[in-house]
Amino acid sequence: MYVHRKPMAHITSSRTVLDTKPAHVMAAFSSKGSSSVAPRILKPDITAPCVSVIAAYTGAVSPTNEQFDARCLMFNVVSGAYMSCPHISGISGLLKTRYPSWSPAAIHYAIMTTATTMDDIPRIIQNSIYMKATSFSFGAGHVQPNLAVNPSLVYDSGRKYYLNFLCSLGYNES
Template sequence: MYPIIYGRDAPNTAAGATASHASRCLTNSLDPNLVKGKIVLCDVAIDGVGQFIAGAVGTVMQNQGPTSLIITQAYPLPASQLSLENGGDIYSYINSTRNPTATILKSIARKDTFAPYIAGFSSRGPNPAGHNILKPDLAAPGVEILAAWSPNSPISGVEVDKRSFSYNIISGTSMACPHATGVAAYVKSLHPKWSPAAITSALMTTAVPMSAKKNPDAEFAYGAGNINPLKASNPGLIYDIDALDYIKFLCAQGYHTTLLRHITGDKSICPEGSAGTAFDLNYPSIALSTPLSKAISHVFNRTVTNVGSPTSTYKAIVTTPPGLSIKVNPSVLSFTSLGQKLSFTLTIEREQ
């Protein structure tokens, strides 16, 4: 057991730090004479540098945000993040006895039975650049991932930490992107002639559905679902998109010729009749931005390419939310060869 002290009670006044600075355990805010050899309770979760250079043996930090934002990460000293409520309990204990003590035990791995779900720090839709294109496309593992790490870089990411390791536990887009990229590269190796849009389609249409009960933002949190490497290479059907389709989409979004050419890098112009085709970009998902009180009557056009069995039949199965009418026409697509393209329409209606 080690003595435990509240950071606010150990300000480094010689360095000009106030009690407020010390409560947040900012760099050089803690008095080494009061902190050395002790565990420090801090009011915010930071990188641990202030506690480390003051000689603390450990730190307990209250997370001011939602507990869903608490994730595993490396610190330069033994550390634990707690909820504001639990941190308050420790503060009460420190003030209840003359010689408060504590210890930080070794972490115990456990299975998160609630997984998979979208982390609180992950960005959500809708897509600000175009509300009628559903984003995100899909989800991939990105929380507490065991990843390769350069031994030349401090394990905690702070310079005062001199430990050197070849692996680390990391969370964020930097972990989710390699998963998605790896699966995309795997699909590309099996289908070298597929376009980026075809690969995206394969990843989205084979994703494992996720639960809206666990993710209140539903598709705005996880898109098509959790990426599935085993099924992505054999989607059966793909929604392909070529360069002209993207040009028509951008034109329908209001891009003028100059801006369009900045994106395409050539002398593209908006084709005649491209206005109003934004909804018909051959995307694997369908989205419609509309006020809740407004009546809906919209038709989406999609074309799928057969990349599965040469002779195959697909039937549309629609689960319709209350108050909406969703119809697919034709509801059955029968293919007779590989590479064959067939089209269908999806009609969404709602009375005002």
């Protein structure tokens, strides 16, 4: 087997590829189901890209985390539910910049009310075995940042709403 000491790759211009798998498929490792604290609350709230995400990578560890692997990468292709967080955080930051008076709850609802439950075919988002996923898999749907900037509905929740919710679960001042 031939091993090159300094392997290189090149990214070429993109082109349209037809008859590919649909985009927005729920990954098998995604969180699913209702809230364990309050089963009437739908979880997850939203979905975002989390499979094969090209992301900035630390030079502190190798991509395999193995002792024999001394590579240091500036970027890596990473998959995991935790990869959704930077997408949603970035979108939240953009919305806060656009609407400085919005609360975290308002931003949350803007993202949720503009999400889509459809893939790019369009049909209901599928799960990892290409069967219809449900809201217990994708929550409000897959994030659509461009629509979240101009939502038709923004619902704001204040402290009172959260306290009422906790009281309804049997919590009290102690």
